[in-house]
Amino acid sequence: MxxxxxxxxxFHIPWFEWLREVASEYDLxxxxxxxxxxxxxxxxxxxxxxxxxxxxxxxxxxxxxxICTGNHDFPSGAPLIYPGVPLPNGKLxxxxxxxxxxxxxxxxxxxxxxxxxxxxxxxxxxSGENLAVTCCPYRADGYVEQLRPYALPWLVLHHEPPANxxxxxxxxxxxxxxxxxxxxxxxxxxxxxxxxxxxDDNHFFERSGSTxxxxxxxxxxxxxxxxxxxxIIVDSKRREATWRRWITHGSNEETTIEL
Ligand SMILES: [Fe+2]
Numbered sequence: 001m002x003x004x005x006x007x008x009x010x011f012h013i014p015w016f017e018w019l020r021e022v023a024s025e026y027d028l029x030x031x032x033x034x035x036x037x038x039x040x041x042x043x044x045x046x047x048x049x050x051x052x053x054x055x056x057x058x059x060x061x062x063x064x065x066x067i068c069t070g071n072h073d074f075p076s077g078a079p080l081i082y083p084g085v086p087l088p089n090g091k092l093x094x095x096x097x098x099x100x101x102x103x104x105x106x107x108x109x110x111x112x113x114x115x116x117x118x119x120x121x122x123x124x125x126x127s128g129e130n131l132a133v134t135c136c137p138y139r140a141d142g143y144v145e146q147l148r149p150y151a152l153p154w155l156v157l158h159h160e161p162p163a164n165x166x167x168x169x170x171x172x173x174x175x176x177x178x179x180x181x182x183x184x185x186x187x188x189x190x191x192x193x194x195x196x197x198x199x200d201d202n203h204f205f206e207r208s209g210s211t212x213x214x215x216x217x218x219x220x221x222x223x224x225x226x227x228x229x230x231x232i233i234v235d236s237k238r239r240e241a242t243w244r245r246w247i248t249h250g251s252n253e254e255t256t257i258e259l
Contacts, residue, residue: 001129003234007032007192008218010072011040011047015229016054023063027125032192033070033138033159037221043081044074048098049091055108064123066115068135069105070159070193103137120148131155144176153187161191166203167215168194181208188234189213195220204232204243205257216243224249
């Protein structure tokens, strides 16, 4: 199976559009939180409408999509609208979908190809392979519900990387998630939250027991962003994972590890 892992898009629309273009080349696209951006002056309502329509366009193709939320994804109290930024016409029905979903990301489950916060789902790929996926919601207190162990292979999404890991450095990471991984040993985990920092050691994976934990170390928002997000491509047939990191607008580098 071939998986495309990324995170921290922070409502950078060219990255969403690129993902949609390439998604059908993969068995699954996984986004580890911070799809939206709290600071974005369009407000959350416009971002939610875009996200809903983006998922709508994704699922028109045979694309499997899995998403967990991060700290930027519509936390309570986030500004829904800004003065002088009108809502697009005729889109209130979409906001109604979000308002009646509990929690709101459930509104993005437009068909059986999508898994979001709180879901545990078995994806069956055309190759005949299966992948279990668990999407952990973001919680400011780091709380992680008991992970229900699945048959392997198994991917767990959790925005904050495990505590005291190379993929959390220079932040602390989530102690509860580190413990959950050690207890349940999924095949892979996907996080984000801790971006690429120039001049620091930037690790994109760490092994914990039999689990490989990933963080694509997204380029942080602001300034001139590259045309594509940083991603990790997991290829189980070749038994390798490749981190594609954009150094400048025009160049990227790839690092490959064995699975
Ligand atoms: Fe984050």
